[in-house]
Structures are given as C-alpha cells and as structure tokens.
Amino acid sequence: MEYDEKRIRLAERLREELNLSDRVYNAIKKVPRHLFVPERYRSEAYADTPLPIGYGQTISAPHMVAIMCELLELKEGEKVLEVGTGCGYHAAVTAELVGSRGMVVSIERIPELAEIAKRNLSSLGYDNVLVVVGDGSLGYSEEAPYDKIYVTASAPDVPKPLIDQLRVGGKMVIPIGESYQTLYIVEKEENRVIKKRWGSVRFVLLYGEHGFRNSEE
Ligand code: SAM
Numbered sequence: 001m002e003y004d005e006k007r008i009r010l011a012e013r014l015r016e017e018l019n020l021s022d023r024v025y026n027a028i029k030k031v032p033r034h035l036f037v038p039e040r041y042r043s044e045a046y047a048d049t050p051l052p053i054g055y056g057q058t059i060s061a062p063h064m065v066a067i068m069c070e071l072l073e074l075k076e077g078e079k080v081l082e083v084g085t086g087c088g089y090h091a092a093v094t095a096e097l098v099g100s101r102g103m104v105v106s107i108e109r110i111p112e113l114a115e116i117a118k119r120n121l122s123s124l125g126y127d128n129v130l131v132v133v134g135d136g137s138l139g140y141s142e143e144a145p146y147d148k149i150y151v152t153a154s155a156p157d158v159p160k161p162l163i164d165q166l167r168v169g170g171k172m173v174i175p176i177g178e179s180y181q182t183l184y185i186v187e188k189e190e191n192r193v194i195k196k197r198w199g200s201v202r203f204v205l206l207y208g209e210h211g212f213r214n215s216e217e
Helices: 003-018 022-030 039-044 061-071 089-098 110-122 160-165
Strands: 050-055 058-059 078-082 102-109 130-135 147-152 167-176 180-188 195-199
Touching: 003 022, 003 061, 003 110, 003 180, 003 195, 022 089, 039 050, 050 110, 061 089, 061 167, 061 180, 078 089, 078 160, 089 102, 089 110, 089 130, 147 160, 147 180, 160 167
Parallel strands: 078 102, 078 147, 102 130, 147 167
Antiparallel strands: 050 058, 167 180, 180 195
C-alpha cells in the first residue's frame, strides 16, 4: 500500500476512534509522517505508535498528536509554542491548523534534532514554523505571549515561565510526572490558573531548568 493510502486510512481510523473534528482529521490526513521518521522506520510511519528518531527520543504516536490538537482547540491565526520539537511532525500538524496567518514557535534542546526538524519542515514548505534550540522549560520569551502552548515531554510540574508566557485566556496542554504521567489542560484566566486532569499518558522526560535533571549531563 502506498504511503498516501496508509495515511488516509490512519486518519479515518483516528477520526472514528477519537471523534476528531474535520480540521484535525484533515491535518493528520495531510502531513506526510513518513517523511519525518528515519528511513528505516518509514514502512511503520502510519502505524499509530511512537517511533525512534535518534538521540534516545521518539516521534509521538499520531493519536496523541491528534488528541493534543483537539484539546488545544487550535484556530487559524494563533501563535503557538511547542516545547520539544523532535523531528517536527507535531509542529507541522499544528502549522496546518493555525494556517499562514498563524505561527508555531518550537523549541528543542538537542541541536541535531532541531536541525533535522528544520530540514523536514522547510522541505515541505512550512514557513510558519520557527525552530529554536534551547531549554524549552524556560519557554521562549522573545515571541511571547502565546495563544496556546503544548509540551511533548513530561515535566515534574507546570514550568512557571510557560504560565507567564501564555496569554490571559490561553490554554496549555502538558504531561506531568515521571514513571506515572498525567496529561493536564491548563487554562490561564485574569486572576487564576486552572489545571484539569485529562488522563494517563506516556512521554519521554522534559529536562532542563524546570524539567527533570539529566543524569548524563
Ligand atoms: N514533537 C515531537 C513530534 O513531532 O512527534 C515529539 C517530541 S519527543 C516525544 C520530545 C522532545 O522533547 C525530544 O525531542 C526531546 O529532546 C525534547 N525535550 C526534552 N526536554 C526538553 C527541553 N527542556 N527543551 C526542549 N526540548 C526538550
């Protein structure tokens, strides 16, 4: 089966299982995930599973990307911060949802992965994504405030800089925990921050100043 056909089948399956909106369904159906994974994993690119992308990291499972996009209720024209670019797949799906009037700022701590992501995104024409190398647990204040923020690695708690960089009325989705992880939806109001539990998840860990300590560093 050709990649395009496999991708359409995956998108249809996710739409049915997760009751996806048309917008998220169309974005998953459009972004060629096989071009974001190392060549030896291409044949598995449309299985609904995380895959290794090198440097001990993974590309998230398509259902997780779709769920996070739905939870964030991404709209055309929004400015979104992604913490944990990996190979750039989730950023591409988000870029489809915010459109050319919107912008995705994506921060990755491993320079080699950031380079791969930049290459993947630019070769597919995603010029509304800015990939930066750095500690995403500190956010990226240069482009703040953000309408939406999502974190693709599990943190010990919600990093304060991310709350500060979210605009009032904005929303964040973030996994929290080490061996047992929970996905949270964080909403910032004028005078308070509301944190709602979504469910159990499994992500690689967020390292950095407001992340876990990396014993190898
Ligand atoms: N967004 C990716 C995708 O498209 O599937 C998945 C990324 S992977 C699950 C999580 C990424 O978070 C890894 O590439 C890892 O290096 C990165 N990461 C971990 N801690 C980080 C930090 N403090 N700042 C930025 N990136 C970080």
